[in-house]
Amino acid sequence: MSSSDPERKLPSEAALADMSREDLVKLGGQLDGVELVEYPDPWPVKGTRAEKRAERLVALWFLLAALAGLAFVVVFVAWPSDYVAPDQPGHTLYSLYTPMLGLTLGVSIGGIGIGALLYTKKFIPHEVAVQQRHEGGSTELDKATLLAHLSDAGARSGIARRSLIKRTAGLGAGAMGLGLGVFALGGLVKNPWTDSESKDSLWHTGWKNTDGERVFLRRATGNPEEVVLVKPEDLDAGAMETVFPFRESERGDHTALAHALKRSDNPVMLIRLRPEDSARVVKHQGQEDYNYGDYYAYTKICSHLGCPTSLYEQRTNRILCPCHQSQFDALTYAKPVFGPATRKLAQLPIDLDEETGYLYARHDFNEAVGPAFWERKS
Structure with missing residues (x-):
């Protein structure tokens, strides 16, 4: 009815x-x-x-x-x-x-x-x-x-x-x-303006130089107590490896060693480009000397929503985020070329320590890591 x-x-x-x-x-x-x-x-x-x-x-x-x-x-x-x-x-x-x-x-x-x-x-x-x-x-x-x-x-x-x-x-x-x-x-709740000089402050990542001490690139072996540093000859051309910060003052400090592996903004993707690809690199203004030869280091934290950009396709030299399929061009300062990400991946400046032969970070990132941040100090 x-x-x-x-x-x-x-x-x-x-x-x-x-x-x-x-x-x-x-x-x-x-x-x-x-x-x-x-x-x-x-x-x-x-x-x-x-x-x-x-x-x-x-x-x-x-x-x-x-x-x-x-x-x-x-x-x-x-x-x-x-x-x-x-x-x-x-x-x-x-x-x-x-x-x-x-x-x-x-x-x-x-x-x-x-x-x-x-x-x-x-x-x-x-x-x-x-x-x-x-x-x-x-x-x-x-x-x-x-x-x-x-x-x-x-x-x-x-x-x-x-x-x-x-x-x-x-x-x-x-x-x-x-x-x-x-x-x-x-x-x-944490105040990002508090203790801005601390290496654990939100102003900086674990790659910040403290008291002039060098921060070396450390491999992730699965054992927090095992420290294996990276030399240039450790990576083949076209290879990628995830690295974390290490300071000699932290050797033997169980808590500090484990914390460096757990801090969310610490993972970095170390990429060794093939020589023919390295010749085609386009560098970001102000970051022309951030690489060491064929070696480039970018944060693994995606600039879209913070997922780990853990995939590297060496044939196309693209860095891939598996969460929402954002893609970044490793030959063009890791700028986004596909997907929802709109900002390049932060690049870590690296160099070679002549005395030890290990790669190290010259200083912390000078740009925001991850999807958002209040502001950055230079």
Whole structure:
């Protein structure tokens, strides 16, 4: 039956305004051809022990979600998160940081979901209705009766008088929302203008020269304790290798060695071009001397969204980001030539230490690494 069927007996606007919710529910069903086969009250006898137990069970899950959400905030803010080597005191607490974040946030979200599911199963009337479908939009009458049906379902569930469930649901949802907010904004808590001379400041990467000490290019061997530095003869023409910063003052320092491998803005892609390709290189203004012969070093952090640009295609000399398929031309100062990236990869200035024969970084990047940054000091 159509919503605009003239054979339907429609009440006047004044009569519609005077109708109760129950009247509107019945009228809406009649006008839309709905037959309520079953519409049982979940708790026909109010205030029974079973009803109270069900209410407390739902409230318990919402309360658990609230406690877990608050625990997530505490873990995120106060739990030791700085790297600690496996053989150092405090490693156990450090290793539990990420699992505790996942556990508390998961319990908070799960508690809200389970509480809502239990409330639906135990307190919302499980009606069985048959309705003829119709074409076209809904009239104001249809809208009014639909809202009455929704309101009736809420009233029959008794939510208005279940203050325990309402309070715990609000508390749980609020704590979960607080946790999600801290999770989303927590990375912005660190002040980039604080301690700008520190090598760990957001102004610089781990390649910054400190106290005139040279920063060598170190291979990633999979063992934080093993230090293998890079010599020019270690790479074949057309090869690529990922390198990390190393200072002699950090040799034997387990925490510093591991931290250099874990810091997100440290990975650098060291590329040795083939001689015929090296002759075709176009260099960026102000970075004409950043290479050492056929060797060029670019950050592995994509300028689109920060994924690792871990692929190098030596036939085309393109650096590829596997996340969103951005491509950078290694022969033209790693400028983007395909995909969503719009800014070149930062280039690290490298040179050869004549005394040791190892490659080292002359100074830190002088341009932003990654997808965004507040500003840079020269």
